[in-house]
Amino acid sequence: MMRHACSCTCAVLLLFLSFDRAEAHPHVWVTFHSEVLYAADGSLTGVRHAWTFDDMFSAYALQGLSHQKKGQYTREELASLAQLNVESLKEYGYFTFARADGKKLKFLDPVDYWLEYNNATLTLHFTLPLKEAATAKAMQIEVYDPTIFVDFEFAKDRPVSLSGAPQCLLTYDMPHQPTPAEQLRLGQLDSDPLGISSTYGEIFANKILVKCP
Amino acid sequence: MTRLRGVILTVLLAVLVFCAIDVVSAQAAPFGAPHPAGAMSAAGFTGWIFAQQAAFYRSLSGFIRASKEDGAAMWSLFGISFLYGVFHAVGPGHGKAVISSYLVANEETWRRGVVLSFASAGIQSVVAIVVVAIAAVLLGATAKAIGLTVHLVEIVSYGLVILIGLRLFYVKGRSFLLACRELTWTPAPVLALTSGHSSKTLRLPTSRLGPMTMRGGLCMVDGCAGHEHGFHCHDDHHASAWGHAHGPEPTELAGAGGWRRGLSAVIAVGLRPCSGAIIVLIFALAQDLFWTGVGATLIMGLGTAVTVAAIATLAMSARQIASRVAGTRAGFGMLTMRAVEVGAAALIVAFGALLLAGYMASEQLWMFTG
Numbered sequence: 161m162m163r164h165a166c167s168c169t170c171a172v173l174l175l176f177l178s179f180d181r182a183e184a185h186p187h188v189w190v191t192f193h194s195e196v197l198y199a200a201d202g203s204l205t206g207v208r209h210a211w212t213f214d215d216m217f218s219a220y221a222l223q224g225l226s227h228q229k230k231g232q233y234t235r236e237e238l239a240s241l242a243q244l245n246v247e248s249l250k251e252y253g254y255f256t257f258a259r260a261d262g263k264k265l266k267f268l269d270p271v272d273y274w275l276e277y278n279n280a281t282l283t284l285h286f287t288l289p290l291k292e293a294a295t296a297k298a299m300q301i302e303v304y305d306p307t308i309f310v311d312f313e314f315a316k317d318r319p320v321s322l323s324g325a326p327q328c329l330l331t332y333d334m335p336h337q338p339t340p341a342e343q344l345r346l347g348q349l350d351s352d353p354l355g356i357s358s359t360y361g362e363i364f365a366n367k368i369l370v371k372c373p
Numbered sequence: 374m375t376r377l378r379g380v381i382l383t384v385l386l387a388v389l390v391f392c393a394i395d396v397v398s399a400q401a402a403p404f405g406a407p408h409p410a411g412a413m414s415a416a417g418f419t420g421w422i423f424a425q426q427a428a429f430y431r432s433l434s435g436f437i438r439a440s441k442e443d444g445a446a447m448w449s450l451f452g453i454s455f456l457y458g459v460f461h462a463v464g465p466g467h468g469k470a471v472i473s474s475y476l477v478a479n480e481e482t483w484r485r486g487v488v489l490s491f492a493s494a495g496i497q498s499v500v501a502i503v504v505v506a507i508a509a510v511l512l513g514a515t516a517k518a519i520g521l522t523v524h525l526v527e528i529v530s531y532g533l534v535i536l537i538g539l540r541l542f543y544v545k546g547r548s549f550l551l552a553c554r555e556l557t558w559t560p561a562p563v564l565a566l567t568s569g570h571s572s573k574t575l576r577l578p579t580s581r582l583g584p585m586t587m588r589g590g591l592c593m594v595d596g597c598a599g600h601e602h603g604f605h606c607h608d609d610h611h612a613s614a615w616g617h618a619h620g621p622e623p624t625e626l627a628g629a630g631g632w633r634r635g636l637s638a639v640i641a642v643g644l645r646p647c648s649g650a651i652i653v654l655i656f657a658l659a660q661d662l663f664w665t666g667v668g669a670t671l672i673m674g675l676g677t678a679v680t681v682a683a684i685a686t687l688a689m690s691a692r693q694i695a696s697r698v699a700g701t702r703a704g705f706g707m708l709t710m711r712a713v714e715v716g717a718a719a720l721i722v723a724f725g726a727l728l729l730a731g732y733m734a735s736e737q738l739w740m741f742t743g
Contacts, residue, residue, distance in 0.1 A: 186427065187648050188740070216434045219659040220652045221742055224515035244517060245741050252740065309740060311427075 186311035189214035192303060193315045196370055198325035203293040204370070206267070207256060207301055208323075211284045212315070218282040221245075238275035238282075245284055246270045254288055255305050255312065257365075260296035267291065297372055304335070304365035312366055320368050333367040429457035430649060433669070437657050440665050447665060454669040458494075458676020461649065468493050468642030469681050471534055471724050473688035475638045478541050478717035480696070486689050489635045490682035491675075496643025498674030500526065501650035502667050509658055516655075516742040523651060526644055531729040533641035538721030545718045549711040556704050649673075 195208040213221065227237045249255070250269065258265040273286035303312050314320070314332060322330040432453055439446035462469065472493055476486045504522055508514040514522075650670045657666025695713065699706030 187430075187652060189431065214431070214434070216652050216656040217741075219656040221516050222659070223509055223519065223655050224513050241742070248741050 186305075186309060188217045188310040190310055190312050191315050192312060192366075193318050193320070194301065194303065194368055195321045195323050196299070196301065196325075196330065196368060197287070197323050198328070199293060200324065201293075201295075202325060202327070202372065203295045204258075204260065204265075204290060204299055205293045206287055206289040207258070208272075208287045209254075209256070209285070209303075210315075213282045213284070215280045218277075218280060221282055222277075233275075233277040235274050235276065238277060242273050242275040242284065242286075245275070246273045246286055252305070254286075255303055255310065256288055257302045257304075258290070259300045260294040261298055263296075265290055265292075265294055295372075299370040299372075301368040301370075302365040303368070306364075308364060312364075314366055322370065325370070325372065328370050328372040331369045331371075333369065335364045335366060423460075426457065426460040426463075429453050429460065433457065433653055434656060437653070437660055437662060437665060437669070441660060441662060447668070450665065450669055451672045454672040455676040457649075458673040458678075459680050460676075461647075461673075462494075462677040462680035468497075468645075469684045471642050471721055472638065472681060473685045474717040474720040474724070475537070475541070475635075476685055476689050477692045478545055478714045478721070479635075480692065480714070481635070481689065483686060483689055485635065486685045487682045489639050490685045491678040492635075493639045493643040494674045494678035494681055495671075496639060497646060497677070498650060498670050500644055501646035501654060502670055504646055505651060505654040505658065505666075506663075509655055510663065519651065519655070520742050523646060523648070526646065528729065530641055530644035531725050533637075533644065533725075535722055535725030535729065537638055537641055538718055538723075538725055541718035542715065542722055545711065545714040549708070549715045552708045552711045556708060647673075647677075 191212045193210045196204065197206045197208055199205045221241060222233065225233070225237065225241060227233050246254075246269070254267065254270065256267065258267070267288045268291050270286040270288055273284070276283045276285065305312065314334060320330060320332045322328060433450065436446055436450035436453055440450050472486075472490055475481075476489070481489070504519065504526070508519045508522055512518075650673060653673075654663070654666045654670055657663055657669070692713065696710050699710050
C-alpha cells in the first residue's frame with residue numbers, strides 16, 4: 161500500500177517534470193544564403209553569409225535605434241547593431257561549423273559585416289575567414305543553432321553558391337525529420353543537458369557540401 | 374465553478390493523451406533502428422504540436438499587421454495568441470515544475486493551485502508588458518538594454534525560486550525529522566492522552582507531541598482531537614511554508630490571509646517574462662499597435678495559465694491520492710508524505726539552481742544583441 165502511494169507520487173512527479181523540457185521552440189527565424197569562398201589555388205578560405213531575420217525579430221533588434229526617416233534604416237545607422245551582432249555571435253561560433261575531410265576547421269572573427277534593412281526585415285551580411293586555408297576532397301559546412309532558439313533555413317531562391325572553384329561540385333542538404341530516437345533525446349535535454357562536445361544539434365543542421373576532384 | 378472544473382479536466386485529459394502518445398513514441402524505438410511506420414507517426418505527433426506552435430508564432434506577425442487596417446483581424450490575433458500560449462507553455466520556462474512542486478510540498482487545495490497557476494502566468498504577462506512599456510515606450514531603450522533587463526529579472530527570479538525552495542526544504546525537512554522522531558515516541562502521546570487535562574502532566578510531552586500534531590486529519594487518527602484545551606492539534610504545529618509554528622487551520626488557509634504564502638512562489642515564477650511575449654510586444658510597438666500587443670500578450674498568458682493549471686492539477690491529484698493512501702497507515706504514511714514534501718522542496722531548489730546555471734533556459738534574447 162505504502163509503496164503504491166510512493167510510486168504513484170513519484171510517477172506523477174516525473175510526469176510533470178517531463179513537461180518542463182527543452183523542446184524545439186525557436187523564437188528567431190533566419191533565412192540564409194551562404195557563399196563558399198575558394199582561393200585561386202583551390203583552397204577553402206572562408207564563408208560569406210547573408211542571414212535574413214524574420215520580421216518580428218527584426219523589429220525587436222531595431223528597437224530604440226535612432227534613424228532619420230521612419231521605416232528606413234541606412235547601413236550607417238545600422239553599423240552599431242551589426243557590430244553588436246557579430247560580437248554577440250562569437251560566443252555561439254557564428255552557428256557555422258566546417259570540416260575538411262572530417263577534420264574540424266577554425267574560423268577567425270568576421271570581416272566585411274553590415275546590416276541591410278529591406279521589406280521590414282534585417283539581413284546580416286558577414287564573411288567568416290578560415291584561420292588557415294584548407295584543401296580537401298570533401299568540405300562540409302553546417303549552419304545551425306544547437307540550442308534551437310534560432311531556426312536556420314536555406315533561402316528558397318538562392319540557397320548556396322560557390323566562388324572561385326569551378327572544378328568543384330556544390331550541393332546542400334536540409335535538416336532531416338528527427339528520428340524517434342532523436343526525438344527521445346530531445347525530450348531529455350533538461351534532465352541530461354548536452355555536453356559541449358555533443359553533436360546532437362546537428363540533426364537540425366543545414367549542410368553545405370563541396371566535393372573537389 | 375463546475376464548468377471551470379470541466380474545462381480544466383478536458384485540458385488535463387488532452388495533456389495526458391499527449392503525454393501518453395509521447396511515452397509510446399519513446400518506447401517504440403529505443404535508440405535502435407527507427408520503426409518507419411508506427412513510431413514515426415507517433416513521434417510525428419509531438420513534432421506536429423511543436424510545428425503548430427511555431428506556425429502560431431510565425432502567424433502572429435501577419436495578424437498584428439493585418440489588425441492595423443482590419444479590426445476583425447484583431448480577434449483572430451487574440452485567438453491565435455491563446456492557442457500559442459497553450460502550446461508554448463508545454464515548453465520550458467513557464468514555471469510548471471516549480472509551481473507544481475510548490476503545490477505538492479504545501480498540500481494546497483485544487484482551487485488554489487489553479488488560481489496560483491493563473492496568477493503566475495498573469496504576472497509573467499504583466500512583467501513583459503511593464504518591461505516593454507518602461508524600457509521601449511518611455512525610455513526608447515535598445516534591444517540590448519531590454520535583453521539585459523530581461524536577463525537581470527531572470528536571475529532575480531531564479532534566485533527567489535532557490536530561496537523559496539531552501540526555505541521550504543528547511544521547514545519540510547524539519548517536519549520530516551520530527552515525524553521520524555514521533556514514530557519512536559508513539560507511546561508517549563498515548564500516555565499523555567490518558568493522563569487527563571492537567572496542564573502539569575501535559576506540558577512535558579507537548580514538545581514531543583509536536584510532530585504528530587502537524588496534520589489535522591492524522592491527529593484525529595491518533596486520537597488527540599476533542600481535547601478542547603489540551604494541546605491544539607490544528608493550531609500549534611502546523612508547519613506552513615514560512616515555518617510559523619502557529620500556522621492557520623486548513624479551512625483558514627482558503628481565506629484571504631492564506632494567499633500570502635502562495636504569493637511569494639507566484640511572484641518568483643512569474644517574474645521572468647517570456648521572450649516570445651517581449652518580441653511580440655516590441656513588434657506591435659513598431660507597428661504603432663502597442664495596445665493590440667498588450668491584448669495579445671495577456672491572452673497568451675491566459676493560454677499559458679491553462680496548461681500550467683492542468684499540469685499543477687495533475688501533480689496535486691497525485692498528491693491527494695498518495696496522502697489518502699498514506700492516511701490509512703498513520704505512522705509511516707505521514708512519514709512518507711513528509712518525505713514527498715521534502716523531495717518536492719528539494720526539486721524547487723534544484724530547478725532554481727539549474728535555471729540559474731543556464732542549463733534549462735534556452736531562451737536567450739541577447740544571442741544577437743549582446
